[in-house]
Amino acid sequence: MVISKKPLHFIVATLVAFLPLVTVANPTNDSTIVEHTSVTTETTTVHHEEESKDLKTEIKEFINHHLQDSYDFHLFSYKDDAEVEHHIGFPLPVILWDNGLHLFSSSKFHHGESAAESNGNFYRLFHGKIYKVANAEEQVAVDAKHHATNEKPFDFSITKNVFMMLVVSIIMFLLFTSLAKSYAKNGGIAKGAGRFFEPIILYIRDDIAIPNIGKNHKKYMSYLLTIFFFVWFLNIFGLTPLGVNVTGNIAITAGLALITYLITTFTANKNYWGHIFWMPGVPAPMKLVLAPIELLGTIIKPFSLMIRLYANIVAGHVVLMSIIGLMFIFKNWLGSSLSFVLAFALSLLEILVAALQAYIFTMLSALYFGAANEEHHHDDAHH
Amino acid sequence: MEKLLEQFSLGLFFWMLVIFVALIFLLKKFAWKPILDAVNEREEGIKNALLSAENAKKEMQNLKSDNEKLLAEARLERDTMMKEAREIKEKMINDAKTEAQTAGQKMIEQAKASIESEKNAALAELKAQVSTLSLDIAEKLLKDELSNKEAQTKLVEKMLGDVKLN
Numbered sequence: 001m002v003i004s005k006k007p008l009h010f011i012v013a014t015l016v017a018f019l020p021l022v023t024v025a026n027p028t029n030d031s032t033i034v035e036h037t038s039v040t041t042e043t044t045t046v047h048h049e050e051e052s053k054d055l056k057t058e059i060k061e062f063i064n065h066h067l068q069d070s071y072d073f074h075l076f077s078y079k080d081d082a083e084v085e086h087h088i089g090f091p092l093p094v095i096l097w098d099n100g101l102h103l104f105s106s107s108k109f110h111h112g113e114s115a116a117e118s119n120g121n122f123y124r125l126f127h128g129k130i131y132k133v134a135n136a137e138e139q140v141a142v143d144a145k146h147h148a149t150n151e152k153p154f155d156f157s158i159t160k161n162v163f164m165m166l167v168v169s170i171i172m173f174l175l176f177t178s179l180a181k182s183y184a185k186n187g188g189i190a191k192g193a194g195r196f197f198e199p200i201i202l203y204i205r206d207d208i209a210i211p212n213i214g215k216n217h218k219k220y221m222s223y224l225l226t227i228f229f230f231v232w233f234l235n236i237f238g239l240t241p242l243g244v245n246v247t248g249n250i251a252i253t254a255g256l257a258l259i260t261y262l263i264t265t266f267t268a269n270k271n272y273w274g275h276i277f278w279m280p281g282v283p284a285p286m287k288l289v290l291a292p293i294e295l296l297g298t299i300i301k302p303f304s305l306m307i308r309l310y311a312n313i314v315a316g317h318v319v320l321m322s323i324i325g326l327m328f329i330f331k332n333w334l335g336s337s338l339s340f341v342l343a344f345a346l347s348l349l350e351i352l353v354a355a356l357q358a359y360i361f362t363m364l365s366a367l368y369f370g371a372a373n374e375e376h377h378h379d380d381a382h383h
Numbered sequence: 384m385e386k387l388l389e390q391f392s393l394g395l396f397f398w399m400l401v402i403f404v405a406l407i408f409l410l411k412k413f414a415w416k417p418i419l420d421a422v423n424e425r426e427e428g429i430k431n432a433l434l435s436a437e438n439a440k441k442e443m444q445n446l447k448s449d450n451e452k453l454l455a456e457a458r459l460e461r462d463t464m465m466k467e468a469r470e471i472k473e474k475m476i477n478d479a480k481t482e483a484q485t486a487g488q489k490m491i492e493q494a495k496a497s498i499e500s501e502k503n504a505a506l507a508e509l510k511a512q513v514s515t516l517s518l519d520i521a522e523k524l525l526k527d528e529l530s531n532k533e534a535q536t537k538l539v540e541k542m543l544g545d546v547k548l549n
Contacts, residue, residue, distance in 0.1 A: 068390070069392060129392075154394070156394040157394055158398070159392075162394075165398070165399065165402045172406065172410065173406070176418065177414050179414065180417035180418045180421070181417075183418065188421055198418075198422070201418060201419075202422065205419070222410065222411035222415045222416075226403075226411075230406065249390070250391050251392050255403060259403065
């Protein structure tokens, strides 16, 4: 399969793309790191064992909570002198479809402490998901594996991630429309905040779209530009203390990958399908073997896009938050300051990763579009 | 994998598709198309400006060489004209000189001729007068001779004193 005219470019892109699959640190591994380090602290501070264990689970829960979507925009919590927890943030609308539309504010859940009532139905939060319960007092039933067995209504709530996507969309819309307008006002020269993004737009056009797609690149430009800035901005927002983890959510990356897959499939030319179902230049029996492999390949490609972005962002968040959590476990000037330095360095790395993952997603999408648009020009390669 | 599937939220997936597709189309209409058009236009403008500058430079060079050619031609023409003028001048001077010479020669010759003729006329008159005088003298002498010899010589001398050659 010949994908690119520039094999070196492709090799570098795939190398960078597969790097995170090798080095990825998944959540379970990471919690073992936390445990491991806390074992060492336990040996040194025996009398703090009970407290440290509590802290450990608290950090673990906090990280898990951070990675998950939620129904309210939670900024931070604190305990006052009377040991009463206060949550700072704002609720978001919950939209459910359960034999009729149910629309209510997530403040009704009282942060999962009580069931919310809407049109005679009761709903309860359990591990970040909404379950239907019979009445206000009933708890969500769980099976042996601690999985909820209650009925789940169709959930179209404006969750924190949806809210953040809307915010980023509005920012992008305002930013780039103002950039577009500034051209007319200033005689073809960009002005204002959008000016910073013009070179990036040109980079995506000249170094991602044109080399990979070629003369048909124009119809893909809108998608490539949108996806690059969308992923990049969301990645950057994920690093802010707002604590949003949009691109580290499998549903989001699945949606992005699905759109790339659909665009590739529906804009592909005859040549592309020819290479999939009847690979030219190989003996007939090989063609039969290659067809299902190639067909599977078309699905694996967007699937790898989905997993790559998800895994990178989740891994980054987990590692970063674990190291920040270490500061509270160590509770001494050496360990805490060391983990602070580590967290700082990792944050810088994550800023790079935020841009890099957006670039890789865009680059590989462009590569797939290019493959779908390749003309039949390499006949001599088969002789 | 099980955890991933459990995490997968259909509602979030739905909203993501709606928001993202809407964002693509909105940005396409209001941002990407105008931005890319403006950038393309600017690039075209720069290309055209460079091209026209190059053309202007070439034109300038052509004009310059044309000018030089014209200047050289003019210089050549001036030289030839001056040469011609000098030649004409010299010719005119020579012509005038020869003409004047011939005219002078002619006048001299005429004067000479008239002098000659005058001289001849005067000589002829002198001759005639001399002859009449001689005749007169001879006559008178003859007459006096006939009367008084002394008187005769006196007469002759007197007469000769009267006659001055001129």
